[in-house]
Amino acid sequence: MARSVAGWLLLLVTSFGHAATFTVTSTADTAGASCAAVCTLRQALTAANNAAGADTVAFNIPGVGPHRITLGSALGTINLVTIDGYTQPGAQANTHAHASNAVLKIIVDGRTLTQTILTVTGGSVRGLSIIGPPGNFGLNVTDGGTVAGNWFGVEPDGTTTVAHSRSLTVNSSSTHTVGGAANADRNVFVAASTALRFESAATGINTVRNNIFGLLPDGVTPAAVDFAIVSIGNLSTQSVIANTISCTGGIALQSFGRVFEQNRFGTTTDGIGNPGCTTERLSTFSNQSFSFNTFANFASSPLPVASTLTGIVLRSNRIVGGTAVPFDLNNNGFTFNDETDADTGANNLQNYPTISESRRIDDDQVLMAGQLRSTPGTSFALEFFCLARDHASCIERVCAGQRRTHFDRDDHSDDGCRRCGEFRTGACRIRRQW
Ligand SMILES: [Ca+2]
Ligand SMILES: [Ca+2]
Numbered sequence: 001m002a003r004s005v006a007g008w009l010l011l012l013v014t015s016f017g018h019a020a021t022f023t024v025t026s027t028a029d030t031a032g033a034s035c036a037a038v039c040t041l042r043q044a045l046t047a048a049n050n051a052a053g054a055d056t057v058a059f060n061i062p063g064v065g066p067h068r069i070t071l072g073s074a075l076g077t078i079n080l081v082t083i084d085g086y087t088q089p090g091a092q093a094n095t096h097a098h099a100s101n102a103v104l105k106i107i108v109d110g111r112t113l114t115q116t117i118l119t120v121t122g123g124s125v126r127g128l129s130i131i132g133p134p135g136n137f138g139l140n141v142t143d144g145g146t147v148a149g150n151w152f153g154v155e156p157d158g159t160t161t162v163a164h165s166r167s168l169t170v171n172s173s174s175t176h177t178v179g180g181a182a183n184a185d186r187n188v189f190v191a192a193s194t195a196l197r198f199e200s201a202a203t204g205i206n207t208v209r210n211n212i213f214g215l216l217p218d219g220v221t222p223a224a225v226d227f228a229i230v231s232i233g234n235l236s237t238q239s240v241i242a243n244t245i246s247c248t249g250g251i252a253l254q255s256f257g258r259v260f261e262q263n264r265f266g267t268t269t270d271g272i273g274n275p276g277c278t279t280e281r282l283s284t285f286s287n288q289s290f291s292f293n294t295f296a297n298f299a300s301s302p303l304p305v306a307s308t309l310t311g312i313v314l315r316s317n318r319i320v321g322g323t324a325v326p327f328d329l330n331n332n333g334f335t336f337n338d339e340t341d342a343d344t345g346a347n348n349l350q351n352y353p354t355i356s357e358s359r360r361i362d363d364d365q366v367l368m369a370g371q372l373r374s375t376p377g378t379s380f381a382l383e384f385f386c387l388a389r390d391h392a393s394c395i396e397r398v399c400a401g402q403r404r405t406h407f408d409r410d411d412h413s414d415d416g417c418r419r420c421g422e423f424r425t426g427a428c429r430i431r432r433q434w
């Protein structure tokens with residue numbers, strides 16, 4: 001009996017074939033089905049497609065590089081192939097916490113093409129500088145294909161940008177992640193009309209994670225994309241996690257995303273600096289959730305909430321700079337409270353708490369008093385935040401406009417505002433008195 005099971009397993013392995021590695025050794029664009037001592041990218045992809053296994057295309061092109069592979073025509077479709085540009089000697093995946101210090105050695109240059117450069121069916125693409133066609137997509141990703149650790153629209157020097165139409169499209173009902181949790185997975189998208197597009201077939205779980213949009217790999221210098229992400233797929237299964245999205249000429253996220261967490265909109269990749277560019281708003285839909293994001297330096301409301309939308313959750317987000325109402329219910333500027341909160345509109349025009357007192361009791365406690373005049377007999381979650389000591393924008397935030405009245409009890413500085421240095425670093429306890 002044991003022998004027959006072993007034989008069955010052997011048969012299974014044989015039927016799937018063995019994964020092989022095909023190594024690109026030339027920047028030429030010669031076609032062919034074999035990958036011999038001299039092997040082009042096109043030949044390696046064809047050979048990997050023809051072989052039965054889930055194969056790898058590696059790189060070992062002579063010379064220091066970077067090596068430019070200029071394509072004369074589209075590369076077609078690859079099935080279950082891993083293309084790994086980090087196998088080229090000298091290449092190195094990103095290790096930076098929020099920018100990209102990746103060393104890329106392979107440029108796939110499709111700037112003269114009219115078609116999509118490559119359709120990735122399963123498998124993965126890593127470690128490439130992809131220069132896209134002016135009128136089509138760089139990559140078309142289906143069936144769970146992974147795209148991580150690439151730069152789109154910028155060459156390996158980190159500064160030479162090449163304008164293109166669309167970097168990447170996702171086009172199947174499988175689960176897809178663009179980027180990933182690891183620093184090495186971070187993609188950079190610049191100089192695109194639309195960086196990512198999710199087509200109507202993209203009905204699966206789709207996550208955009210840990211990427212940079214609209215800034216060069218240094219994480220500081222603007223290199224705008226018009227739209228960072230556009231979707232006509234299933235919005236309810238889309239998440240946007242821990243990306244930097246800045247310098248967008250059009251709507252930053254158009255019809256994409258239900259869950260937004262830990263993203264930085266309108267800042268440099270450290271979440272603090274101002275890149276000095278315009279970042280446009282997100283489009284909003286009912287039941288979206290925004291938490292722990294930074295929204296910075298917006299000229300108009302980053303989240304205008306139309307009067308027909310409800311159930312939008314906004315928790316623990318950080319607002320920096322800008323003059324507009326950050327989360328604008330009914331998209332009409334500042335909206336006043338109403339008695340018992342009976343009105344309807346965006347998020348039912350939820351009333352906000354009015355704070356009558358906020359003062360420090362000791363090093364660890366702040367006393368706050370106020371009212372939330374809303375629907376009687378209903379529970380509400382209220383969030384309060386402490387200013388971090390010596391935060392760069394502390395004085396501005398405390399003293400700007402009405403906010404100063406929250407802190408005017410004692411210990412004023414010369415300009416009538418409480419000194420930032422009086423506030424403790426990190427979490428503080430707040431005594432409730434409602
Ligand atoms: Ca409003
Ligand atoms: Ca109200």
Ligand SMILES: [Ca+2]
Binds near residue numbers: 341344347348351
């Ligand atoms: Ca209301």
